Amino acid sequence: MTLVRIAATLGLMVLAGSASAQTPSTIQVIGVENEYADVIRQVGGKAVHVEAILTDPNTDPHTFEASPKLAMAFSQAQLVVENGVGYDSWADKLMAASPNAERQVLNVQKLLNLPDDIENPHLWYDPKTMPVVAMAVADALAKLQPSEAATFHANAEAFVASLKPWMDSIAAFKAKYPDTPVATTEPVADYLLKAMGCKLMTPQTLEKAVMDGTDPAPQDITIQNELFSNHKVKIFVYNQQVTDALTTSFLDAAQKAGVPVVGVYETMPTPGYTYQSWMQAEVEALTKAVADKTSTLSLQK
Incomplete structure (x- = not known):
């Protein structure tokens, strides 16, 4: 499941982002991952027609x-x-094959000034990411449709303001449950977990191996299993979209040891969620796991 290979295993769904009829002035936008598409819709409103490419929370988006x-x-x-x-x-390869001098491209990595060798690509779990994306989207849309610039920027500001309950929940968890030890299958939600003050116990080399589809070192597997059997962690964060025999064995070990499991996703679960409600639901699930040892394996409605 390397981050760059192209394989024939993902069920592709390209979904229209607006139920209203399009007009000649409607801005055509693609949010490659549906969490970004959702933010674009909230900023662009009726002025945009958004297509999301990676939309299925039941498949491996890599x-x-x-x-x-x-x-x-x-x-x-x-x-x-x-x-x-x-x-x-x-x-990028598709866009290179279909040149369009007027097309604007917002690369979130570049918006955040992150290096190419950053190990965790799941940028949307970082609370600092989407405010930057929303403002950049507003700027880009304003260039395409200047008459609606004020609306785009007002929508972006409203979006950022709407993240406050999520930010407050993160701060509350960090204050009440500092240094909560957590095991993971891969670094999907690591940015969020760190923001919540959690202590990540799974070896980073194991996380990376699972993410890249390579075999983890035997000693890393042993360490991970001992986190469960020796009750060294309070939560097991399980990527619902990338599963195999190894991750399933970790899930079984966690459940056998009575460690509550929280399922996370790389693709926003739909229907039923916005970016804000999705992130809030993840924090609430993590809070329940620590507070009363309740597992939340799935967020899908």
């Missing part, structure tokens, strides 16, 4: 199959928001 239909969508897009860090490099 693998992807391009299609002629998708290439056409990229060729017509006036704005594209992609994650970067190699996570969706196939999008």
